[in-house]
Amino acid sequence: MATPTSSETTFESVSRTKGAVFEYLTLGASLFGLVALGVLLLYVFWDAFGLATAEIAWYGALVICVVAPTLGFVAYARRNTVAGEVALELVSTAMGGLLAGFGVIAVIEVIAGPAVWFAYFLTVVAPLVGLFLYNRARPEVTWVGLAMLGVLIAGPIIGTLTLDTLTQIESLIGGPFVYLLSLVLPAAVIARYVIDDYLELGNGNFAAGLVVAVAFFAVPLIDTLPLVSRSVWLIFLSTLVTPLGIVAWKNLAAPENRVGFAGPGIFIGGVGLLLIVTDALGLSGPTPWFDWQYLTSNPSRFADQAGLYSAIIGSVFIIVLVALITLALGVGAAIFLEEYAPDSGPGAAIARLIRINISNLAGVPSVVYGILGLAVFANLVGLGFGTVITAALTLSLLILPIVIISAREAIRAVPDSIRNASYGMGATKWQTTRNIVLPRAIPGILTGTILALGRAIGETAPLIMIGVATTKFSPPSGLFSKTTAMPMQIFAWSSYPSAEFQHGVVAAGVVTLLVVLLTMNSIAILLRNKFETEEL
Structure with a gap:
């Protein structure tokens, strides 16, 4: 009995030591990441809001009042x-x-x-x-x-x-x-x-x-x-x-x-x-x-007159189309793969192959989707280089695997007992999917879609590949008109030699993009918490 006890005590001692080391390493890594991100955001906001020009007393009033x-x-x-x-x-x-x-x-x-x-x-x-x-x-x-x-x-x-x-x-x-x-x-x-x-x-x-x-x-x-x-x-x-x-x-x-x-x-x-x-x-x-002047003005070669209006309109136009396309195709594909795909035979093998490829496509670099959009939508289909519809379809391909995977997980999380109860009441497959499965899967579907849209609105590499303009002085007027987007305009301003552009205008563009992204993410978190609370 003594030998097992000694071995067990040694094992527990070693495990606790390793666990403590691992705990502090992860804590340190987390703190380092948070501090690095905080310093980066502080630097961007410092330039975007021109905080260097404020008096010291103003900061005291800011601390006391706000x-x-x-x-x-x-x-x-x-x-x-x-x-x-x-x-x-x-x-x-x-x-x-x-x-x-x-x-x-x-x-x-x-x-x-x-x-x-x-x-x-x-x-x-x-x-x-x-x-x-x-x-x-x-x-x-x-x-x-x-x-x-x-x-x-x-x-x-x-x-x-x-x-x-x-x-x-x-x-x-x-x-x-x-x-x-x-x-x-x-x-x-x-x-x-x-x-x-x-x-x-x-x-x-x-x-x-x-x-x-x-x-x-x-x-x-x-x-x-x-x-x-x-x-x-x-x-x-x-x-x-x-x-x-x-x-x-x-x-x-x-x-x-x-x-x-x-x-x-x-x-x-x-x-x-x-x-x-x-x-x-x-x-x-x-x-x-x-x-407000920055948000409502078009780009200019003068820093004090430059604005992001046309790029904001272009990004909004693109992301609305991307949302419509990915919701229809992504949710539809997820419903088929989880509810209607056969479980045996050749059809099951094909469905399994599709699932594997969707998972693999989620990890493909974004520039590859840009090349695909250039080859298919811009050249083969002839939708034009740098147009709204080409950009929307390219970004839809980029996030479609993510939307399908998140929607599949949300649908799969619905208990089978609820489905069986619906079938026991005489409901058909479609009635069960529409009235039972989808309402309970909507929180996960919306959350995954919004987070995927947040990634799409900040992408630059695919837009460069399909010929989206870096600077455009008017917003798009239709699906087939040339457009620009916020990441492209920020990228263009970053190459300007003027210090006002590099340390002021660019920072303001980054803040604008961050506000949109953080708002979309906060909406996703709010939806998730709300529906989870209601289900409980």
């Missing part, structure tokens, strides 16, 4: 997790609404225009939404899916044929009324459903009426703002104000959640107090490169 109160709330949120979750939900909703609003403005207001959007809304979007709502009211109807497919095929054709007539109608009613019809009213309907049926917080009709009333009664105030038009106001009312109002309503209805409003309130109030204090004391603050 940093210290915000850190105090963060410390409090570590003890009260509900406050932290509510604050994160409010901030993520606001950031997501801002990003969605700018995306809608880029696609509908700048690229397509109110007239084109009005035509395809009436012929494609409205029929699809109507069929979806009809199916929600009468789930036993089986022809709705086929009708939706017919709308997707025939709707764009009808919209194109009636474009001239619908354009004349749009010119009579005006752009703001188009957005009121196509964005605000649907947002009001969604608000009614969420407040009344989904969250059960109260009178949904009051919520819908409030959205419409705010749209009308805020117009006199909006007209006094030179940088905000009525169309822009209606877009942000639909994408930002309404979702943020619903989230605020939900948290205000629960007394224990109200403390979470202190986080955003402390930060916003601190910024306002900082402006008042620095103005009263005459303190000189930073002179940022990252400002």
Whole structure:
């Protein structure tokens, strides 16, 4: 008995030593990575916001008014997790609404225009939404899916044929009324459903009426703002104000959640107090490169006039198309491979080969996809070099394996017992997939897709290979027009010899790209946490 005990004691001693060494090595590596990333981000933000020009006293006011109160709330949120979750939900909703609003403005207001959007809304979007709502009211109807497919095929054709007539109608009613019809009213309907049926917080009709009333009664105030038009106001009312109002309503209805409003309130109030204090004391603050002029101006050879507007519009246009393509193809492929692929015979061997190749394609360097896009889409198909559609298809190929893999994992995570229960109730394969599997797999699918889109929007090598312009002085006007993107424009500015470009304009471009990426990632995290909480 003595020998085994001694051997066991020695083994445990050695294991504990190795474990302690491994623990401290991983801790050190993690800290080193975090510190290195923090220094890099600090350097970029220092240049982008021109912090070197601020007085020392201004930094003292910043710490007292903003940093210290915000850190105090963060410390409090570590003890009260509900406050932290509510604050994160409010901030993520606001950031997501801002990003969605700018995306809608880029696609509908700048690229397509109110007239084109009005035509395809009436012929494609409205029929699809109507069929979806009809199916929600009468789930036993089986022809709705086929009708939706017919709308997707025939709707764009009808919209194109009636474009001239619908354009004349749009010119009579005006752009703001188009957005009121196509964005605000649907947002009001969604608000009614969420407040009344989904969250059960109260009178949904009051919520819908409030959205419409705010749209009308805020117009006199909006007209006094030179940088905000009525169309822009209606877009942000639909994408930002309404979702943020619903989230605020939900948290205000629960007394224990109200403390979470202190986080955003402390930060916003601190910024306002900082402006008042620095103005009263005459303190000189930073002179940022990252400002409204930078976001709304086109590139220029003068650093103080340079902007990222055309590149932002190009990136948004590309990423919207990439999202549509990858969601349709990626989720469809994942559903087939997990739910419909045969388990035996030649079909099973082919499906297994497809799965292996998809996993291998996820690790292929991005420049290879750029060469593929150049050979297939630009040369063979003839979609053009550096066009929006070529860039969108190339980046879709880049992230499609990632979307398929994440969607497959999300679908596979749905327990088979739920499927068998659905089959036991007499449901068909498609009814089980649509009503049981997909709703439970949506969190993982959305999270994986958003993270993959975050990778696509920051890629440069594939865009270089397909001939995307490094600098373009106007945003794209269609699928086959030349475009640029934020990474390409930042890459072009980095070669300028001027110190203002290298240490100011480039840093502001990096911050813009980081804001978009971090917003998309925070939305993915919020969706994951929300759906995981609901499933529990």
